[in-house]
Each structure stands twice: as structure tokens, then as C-alpha cells.
Amino acid sequence: MATVQSAPTRPAADDELRRQLTGAGLEPSRKRADRLMTVVVTLAFAVALVPLVSVSWTVISRGLERFDLYFLTVSMRGVFGGMDAGGIYHAILGTLLITLFAALISVPIGLLCAIYLVEYGRGRLAKSVTFFVDVMTGIPSIVAGLFAYALFALFFGPGVRLGIAGSVALSVLMIPVVVRSCEEMLRLVPNELREASYALGVPKYLTILKVVLRTAIAGIATGVMLAIARVIGETAPLLIVAGTVDSINTNVFDGRMMTLPVYIFGQYRQGNVSCVAGATDCIPTINFDRAWAAALTLILIVMALNLIARLIARFFAPKAGR
Amino acid sequence: MAKRIDVSDLNIYYGSFLAVADVSMTIEPRTVTALIGPSGCGKSTFLRTLNRMHEVIPGARAEGKVVMDGVDMYGSDVDPVAVRRHVGMVFQRPNPFPTMSIAENVLAGVRLNNKRISKGDAQDLVEQSLQGANLWNEVKDRLDRPGSGLSGGQQQRLCIARAIAVKPQVLLMDEPCSALDPISTLAIEDLIAELKDDYTIVIVTHNMQQAARVSDRTGFFNIAGTGKPGRLIEIDDTSTIFSSPHEQATEDYISGRFG
Amino acid sequence: MSTTPTRRPEGAEPSLTPAESMTHGRASLANRAFARLSTASGVTILALLAAVTVFLVLEAMPAVTTSPAELAERISWFPEAGGILGYVGPLVFGTLLAAVLALLIGTPLAIGIALFISHYAPRRLAQGLGYLVDLLAAIPSVVYGLWGSLVLAPRIVPVQDFLAQYLGWIPLFDGPAAHPARTVFTVGVVLAVMILPIITAVCREVFLQTPRLHEEAALALGATRLEVIRTAVLPFARSGIISAAMLGLGRALGETMAVLMILSPGFAYSFALLQAGQHQTIAANIANQFPEANTYGVSTLIATGLVLFVITLAVNMLARWIVSRRAEFSGAN
Numbered sequence A: 001m002a003t004v005q006s007a008p009t010r011p012a013a014d015d016e017l018r019r020q021l022t023g024a025g026l027e028p029s030r031k032r033a034d035r036l037m038t039v040v041v042t043l044a045f046a047v048a049l050v051p052l053v054s055v056s057w058t059v060i061s062r063g064l065e066r067f068d069l070y071f072l073t074v075s076m077r078g079v080f081g082g083m084d085a086g087g088i089y090h091a092i093l094g095t096l097l098i099t100l101f102a103a104l105i106s107v108p109i110g111l112l113c114a115i116y117l118v119e120y121g122r123g124r125l126a127k128s129v130t131f132f133v134d135v136m137t138g139i140p141s142i143v144a145g146l147f148a149y150a151l152f153a154l155f156f157g158p159g160v161r162l163g164i165a166g167s168v169a170l171s172v173l174m175i176p177v178v179v180r181s182c183e184e185m186l187r188l189v190p191n192e193l194r195e196a197s198y199a200l201g202v203p204k205y206l207t208i209l210k211v212v213l214r215t216a217i218a219g220i221a222t223g224v225m226l227a228i229a230r231v232i233g234e235t236a237p238l239l240i241v242a243g244t245v246d247s248i249n250t251n252v253f254d255g256r257m258m259t260l261p262v263y264i265f266g267q268y269r270q271g272n273v274s275c276v277a278g279a280t281d282c283i284p285t286i287n288f289d290r291a292w293a294a295a296l297t298l299i300l301i302v303m304a305l306n307l308i309a310r311l312i313a314r315f316f317a318p319k320a321g322r
Numbered sequence B: 001m002a003k004r005i006d007v008s009d010l011n012i013y014y015g016s017f018l019a020v021a022d023v024s025m026t027i028e029p030r031t032v033t034a035l036i037g038p039s040g041c042g043k044s045t046f047l048r049t050l051n052r053m054h055e056v057i058p059g060a061r062a063e064g065k066v067v068m069d070g071v072d073m074y075g076s077d078v079d080p081v082a083v084r085r086h087v088g089m090v091f092q093r094p095n096p097f098p099t100m101s102i103a104e105n106v107l108a109g110v111r112l113n114n115k116r117i118s119k120g121d122a123q124d125l126v127e128q129s130l131q132g133a134n135l136w137n138e139v140k141d142r143l144d145r146p147g148s149g150l151s152g153g154q155q156q157r158l159c160i161a162r163a164i165a166v167k168p169q170v171l172l173m174d175e176p177c178s179a180l181d182p183i184s185t186l187a188i189e190d191l192i193a194e195l196k197d198d199y200t201i202v203i204v205t206h207n208m209q210q211a212a213r214v215s216d217r218t219g220f221f222n223i224a225g226t227g228k229p230g231r232l233i234e235i236d237d238t239s240t241i242f243s244s245p246h247e248q249a250t251e252d253y254i255s256g257r258f259g
Numbered sequence C: 001m002s003t004t005p006t007r008r009p010e011g012a013e014p015s016l017t018p019a020e021s022m023t024h025g026r027a028s029l030a031n032r033a034f035a036r037l038s039t040a041s042g043v044t045i046l047a048l049l050a051a052v053t054v055f056l057v058l059e060a061m062p063a064v065t066t067s068p069a070e071l072a073e074r075i076s077w078f079p080e081a082g083g084i085l086g087y088v089g090p091l092v093f094g095t096l097l098a099a100v101l102a103l104l105i106g107t108p109l110a111i112g113i114a115l116f117i118s119h120y121a122p123r124r125l126a127q128g129l130g131y132l133v134d135l136l137a138a139i140p141s142v143v144y145g146l147w148g149s150l151v152l153a154p155r156i157v158p159v160q161d162f163l164a165q166y167l168g169w170i171p172l173f174d175g176p177a178a179h180p181a182r183t184v185f186t187v188g189v190v191l192a193v194m195i196l197p198i199i200t201a202v203c204r205e206v207f208l209q210t211p212r213l214h215e216e217a218a219l220a221l222g223a224t225r226l227e228v229i230r231t232a233v234l235p236f237a238r239s240g241i242i243s244a245a246m247l248g249l250g251r252a253l254g255e256t257m258a259v260l261m262i263l264s265p266g267f268a269y270s271f272a273l274l275q276a277g278q279h280q281t282i283a284a285n286i287a288n289q290f291p292e293a294n295t296y297g298v299s300t301l302i303a304t305g306l307v308l309f310v311i312t313l314a315v316n317m318l319a320r321w322i323v324s325r326r327a328e329f330s331g332a333n
Helices: A002-006 A009-022 A027-063 A069-073 A089-120 A123-137 A141-156 A163-188 A191-199 A204-231 A236-241 A260-270 A286-315 B043-049 B080-086 B102-111 B119-132 B152-164 B182-195 B208-214 B238-243 B248-254 C026-065 C068-074 C083-120 C123-138 C141-166 C184-208 C212-220 C225-254 C257-262 C282-292 C295-330
Strands: B005-014 B017-027 B032-036 B060-068 B087-090 B170-174 B200-204 B217-223 B230-237
Touching: A027 A286, A027 C083, A027 C123, A027 C141, A027 C184, A027 C225, A069 A089, A069 A286, A089 A123, A089 A163, A089 A204, A089 A260, A089 A286, A089 C026, A123 A163, A123 C026, A123 C295, A141 A163, A141 A236, A141 C026, A141 C225, A141 C282, A141 C295, A163 A204, A163 A236, A163 C026, A191 A204, A191 B080, A191 B152, A204 A286, A204 C026, A236 A260, A236 C282, A260 A286, A260 C141, A260 C257, A286 C123, A286 C141, B005 B043, B017 B043, B017 B217, B032 B043, B032 B208, B043 B170, B043 B200, B043 B230, B080 B087, B087 B152, B102 B119, B102 B152, B119 B152, B152 B170, B152 B182, B182 B200, B182 B208, B208 B238, B217 B238, B217 B248, B230 B238, B230 B248, B238 B248, C026 C295, C068 C083, C068 C295, C083 C123, C083 C184, C083 C225, C083 C282, C083 C295, C123 C184, C141 C184, C141 C257, C184 C225, C184 C257, C212 C225, C225 C295, C257 C282, C282 C295
Parallel strands: B017 B230, B032 B200, B032 B217, B087 B170, B170 B200
Antiparallel strands: B005 B017, B005 B060, B217 B230
């Protein structure tokens, strides 16, 4: 079926080809064009590396200036002006908690939805779920933030700022990613294993739970890690619904919560400090310094999650002999 | 332990497509029944209706009666999952669970069903099933190694051990040797001869010599043409089928004139 | 079924007759419950998307129903004239301008990178190089914002000056170029970098799906690598590239932080890429005004968010539609 349907595209390519190839004798120009293309394409790749190297270099070199144990273990409580003090403990805590709750919401829904699509989904409902999961991946993060705000404002009144609202916003962004990666992993499980299980008289739900999920678990864990890595750097929705605060808050259900990305933005926005001439405890660039160090921390967290994901994929995948 | 199966007027569909039409046959207990026929004639499809594995494929269904010792397996109150515990199956390609050890694979039917089993009983069941599948001596020292590390023939016998550990009454085999080398094939054929003392066995095979070697009765399926349903042409004692079949089509097939 | 290993004695009746043991039991109840649960999760996704739409519409209603004059009175940053549409208009314009600019810079680059990885780089390196490009996607947008405004903006000034001086006769590059470069041009460059990974990833996948037969046929006829790409790879990949670009566009439209941190905002319908204080995007505007906004302000901002939602939805649906149509026609999955 596939080959028959792709047939219409072939004649065009073949004709083009024949036309080109019968006109041989353009050897030098053909060769030149080919070389030029190689250069262009290689250059394109090199150009892409420029921002990567530049971002990495700046974040590391500028971030390391303030990146130390003190910075990681204190909050911004009571820090003002150009004080050589303050850290990101509260923001790290907020980021971890909000992301954790986002994962607690997204993973069950996403995984079950993927199971539905792979194991049960037939007909129009499955088709529309697939389609809208795709659509959901395209929701701008700021819109997810507005949604969470609208939802919570309904219950808590306008001006609501809660950690959990941030988690809900992140879930909206995370669920489609989890569904996609879990779906892919579940589809990789060979049908033979399902049949083997059915033939042993194992009901479908136990087959899914104990054979399919067990076989795909490493891939699913990897996918979840990557999904977390992807939302942990989200700023805009948290800026809207989780708010900003200078002190530690460990309760996602009560009050504003600082997060690393929002912290970076907050510090950036405060800009340079104008120090009184001769002041000893005043660093004009303190806010930018903190922003860079926090950016370094955030990137390290994202990289760590990516690394863990890859390690899971490598070490816990079933050793299939085939 | 072995059961008789009576199939009457069975029609098998994929969606609205009639794949196999009008099959009636009796499968005797403690015998090996071989199903032969050209590719695409519906023998595997028919085999899969005997333990209701057929309906795992979306849109597939069967109409008619499949009666095992007085119980219609397609009755409205019958749970297909339970049917499969009574009628085990071995597939074309060996498919041990890659996440499980050899012992766990044998116990899969028990464990996956959340049944409790004492350690001693489990060990006994593993040993007995592996012995039943002529695999015990080869793997007894590495029961906790992954099942996927075995050779193809060993994997297939592991799958047979896994199937008989559930203690079915009937064992269905869907071309169990087609992915194996000749020596492994021989081992499986020997095993089939032993298993028939305890089980009713139905085996689908492409290999007529194999059918002649292992089976007591042989059924011949044929198909009139593409898009037409497969039919059971005749079923009789293996010796009769291979020496003096009643139907011309059967004779043509076994003498190698087509298929 | 008994699970004890002792075999039943010859001829004895089994403890359960098939009639008893083959009927529906607790297991099939659990089976159905699980099927329902997972189906419900699928429905949750649909409900969630519906909820997003409904809540946004509900919250946006006040901004639409209240008279423009009252809005202007209650919201400090709301324009005196033009009403809600007059407010959204320049924002939509700015959003599209920045995103399209990012796309124009990013797509050719991404195609080049994808070709490099799929057809030019040594096979052994290809995966690692692909991973390098994927790393660009791992950098949080707020870090891009930081980098864009503190590192890139000062350094891009000469480029802007050059463009304004020599190409200034094109309205797009109308000078004078802004110092520092808090312009939509800088934003476009940063957004292009940000959407590079997604476009590259999709293109790479499509290029690798080119039927080997086509490629080998071309090679066997003596085509150079460039000709193989022009005759076999690109025609096959055309719709894939288009949908990749659309996905990138969707990302660029919704990107908030990089724009917010780099761009000096303004509310004009201006094509002058190199001038500051001319443009603003919907997303950045929301993030900018929301924390301090009152009830009416919030409602207005949510209304603009709804517009952004609809635009990205349309772009993404179009992209997916192209992908699915392509999958049906080419047989490639």
C-alpha cells in the first residue's frame, strides 16, 4: 500500500534526475556547486555552535563568581541594595517542590493516557486525543500560566499566587510531553509479549501493568526525566501564578513561592545598583552576578536531569537477547 | 487433564471480512492434531480461535460453537481470559519475557495473575515444568539468568514450559519450529510426542514431514483464492491423509503439486 | 485453577469444571475498571484543553464587555482610543514580526544543520553532533534572555549599524540602529537560536526517512552529493520541512522571557527592525504587566493571551495537518 501511494512523487524526481544526468559535461561547475554546498552546510552547523558555546561560556565564567556553598544555602531574606549577601536556597526549594508537584499531577495522567492510546484507543476518541495532545504541545507557556491563574482565581479570588498553581501551569505543559514519550515507549514493546501473556490466561490489565509497563519502564522513566528537565526552566507561567518572594516557603498550598527561573529574571530586572562612593559593602553588579550564578545552578540541574535520564536508559533497559 | 474439543460451524471474521468459513471438527483428547495447508488458508487464524486469542486483534471475531467437554467457549458467560488458562499456546517465534529470569518466565502464568505460591511449590513447579519441556538439565544451573539469553530452541522449550506451568488441558502450537534450526526442531518434536500423554495438542505446521512425524490426526485447510475464506477440506487419521486422502485437493497438496 | 505442582490423577475430575472456572470473575471486573481509568485519562486531556479555553474566555469577558473608555480609565497602560482591538493589534503585529523574523533566520540554518548531520558528517559523529544541537533546547529561556540582553545585544550593535548604513533604504533596516540593541532584530536572532533545535530535529528525521532506494538510484547514476540532496532528499522532505518550520513558528510566537528581557517595548505598527521602543509581543507584554495589574488589567491581559492561544493553536494545527497528510501519502511514519 505504501509504495503504491508514494508513487506519484517518484516520476517527478526521476525525470529531474534524468534531465540533469543526460546533460553531463558540466563537470567543473557541478563539482564546484557540490563543494560550495559542503562548505555552506558545515558553516551552518558551526554557526549553531556559536550561541551554544557563548551561552555555556558566559554562564560558567560569570556564574562561578558567586557560585559557592553560601550562595546555595541562604535565601534573600533581609538582603537589599548592593549587599554582598543573599542566595538562592529559597528558589531552589521552590523550583524543586513546584516541579515535583507538577510531576505528581502529570505523570499519572500522562502515563494512563498513553496506555489508553496504545492499548485501548480505537476510533474517533483515540484519534482526537492524539490530535489534541499534539495541539497541547504547542500551548505557549504564558497561556498555561494564565489558565492556572484563571482556574485558581475562581476559587481563591483575584490576585491569587500559590506554588501549586505553578505546578498546575507546568502540568499543562508537561502532560503532552509525558504522553508522547510514554506512548512511544509502550509502542516499542513487542506485541508478542502481550500475546504470550494473554495466552497464559493473564487479563489485559495485568498484562499491561506487569508485562508491558515492566518492559517499558526504563524508557518511561527516561521520558519523564526529560519532561521534567524541560519544564523546570519555565519562567513565564511561574512569574504569573507563583509570584516572587525573598524568603523560604515550603508549602506549595500557601502563599507565594520563589523559583530559580523567576529569581534569575527578578535579579536581572533590578539591574545595577548605584553605590554610594566609598561604600565598602556594596557591589554595583551584585544583581547580575546573582542572576548568572542562579543561571548556572539552573543549567546544572537541567543537565543533571538529562544525565540521569540517559543513565536510566542505559542501565535499566531490559537486556533483550534479540 | 486432556480435553476433547468439538468445533461446529465456526466462521471467523476480521471486521466484515470472512477469513475462515464453516469449520467443523472434533479434536480428540491425548492426541496430536496437525493442521496443514498453504499460506494464508486460515490455519493459524483457526488455531487462535480455540483459546480466543483471535479476538485480541481489534475487529476480529468468531461465530459458531467451540465446545470443550460440554462447555461452549464462546458462551456469553465465558471469560476469554479464563479460557486461555485452560487452553495454552506456543507461538511461532519464541517470546520469553525479556525482563524475567528463566525461573520467572516459567512462573509467569502464576505470578502475573497475582496468585500466591509458596517458595517450595514455586521451585517444584519450575522444575516440573522445565522437565516437562525437556529443558531442566540444560538450565538448572542458571535459573536466575535472563530467559532471552538462551538459544532459539531452548527459548521455545522455555515457552512450552511456561505454557504447561499453567496446567492447561489443551496446548496449541502455532508453527513452533518455523524459527528454529533442524536440531532444535527435533528436540521440540520429541517433546511433542511426550506431551501428548498428558495434553491434547493442536499444532499448525508448514512442514508436511513434521505433520506426518508428530501427529495422530491431520486436518487440511485450503483457500479457493485471494479474498475467499479458508476452509477445512478434510480431517482424518494422519496415515490416511498422507496415503489415501478422500479429496483431490489434499492429494495435490501433499504430493507437492501446489502450496 | 490449582497452582500446586502435583498433577491430577488419571481420570479424576478436575476440582473446577470449565463451566465454573471460565465464567467472568473478579479479574474481569478489574479489567474493565482499568480500561475505564485509562480511557478517562484520555478524556481528561480533552477536558483540560476545553477547560483552558473556557477559563480564559470567562476571565477575558470583562475586558470585552466593559466599555473602552472605562477600561482606559481603570487601567493605566490602556490606550485612550481604539478599545481592546486597538490594544491587541500592535501586540499581534509585534508577535508575528518577531516570530517570522526568527523563522526566516532559523529555518535555512536548521535545514543546513540537519543536512550536515544526516548527509555530510561522518556517520560515527552524527549522533553526537545531533546531541549538541539538542543541548540548545536544554537551556532555559530565561538564560537565553540573560544572554541575549547582556552578551548578545552589545555585540550585535556593529551588525545593526552595518545593516542600517548600507541597507537602510529597505524599510526593514531603516535607521538609526538603536544603541544598545534592545530591538526586535536582536530578539529575532535569539528566538531563531531557540527554535533551531526543534526545526533541526524534525528536518533531520525527515531527511533520514528519504527512501534509500531514491538516494542510491541517484548515486548510482553518478550524481554528486548536492545533486542527490536536490533530486532525492529535498523533494521528499518538502512538506516535512514546512511543518518543522510551522512548529518552530509556534514556539517563537509563544516565547516570553527572551523577548521580555531583551526588547525595549513599544506599540507601533513598524517594520523598522533596528529601532528600539517600537514593538512588543503578546507574551512578553503579559509577563510584563501581569504582576502589577488590577482586575481589569488582568482581564485585558487574559484577552490578549486568548488571542495568542488561538494564533498558536492555528499554526500548530496547520503544522500537524501537514505532517499527517504527508504521512498518509508517503507511507513514511
